Amino acid sequence: MSCEHLICARCSNPVVDGRCPTCREARSELHRHGPSVPPSVVLAGLVALFFVALVLQRVYG
Template sequence: MTYDRLVCANCAAPVNEGRCPVCRASRERLQQQQSGFMAGVSPVALIALLVVLIALTAILAHQGV
């Protein structure tokens, strides 16, 4: 989830503006989550990777390796 569309329940302002301490804390937490391992990988890329891995497994199983 991105924080650019979230609205703070404390001050009713967009979280990405960081107007109150609650907004700033939420913005910081979401930024840390988004910068984690494989955060920039799209779901389509993950599905494509899964399909490739399944295909490789099937090929190796068929060859008897």
């Protein structure tokens, strides 16, 4: 979602302009990007852990 088409309920201006504190907060909330890991990397890690578990089970089981 982008803030280009959002209108602030407080000042009735586009949120992308950031004219009031409410606009600026909404804009920063929409553009906040935390550290995210692509799903393919998570899946590859899970597959690797599964194979390690299989090998350990075969060696010690």
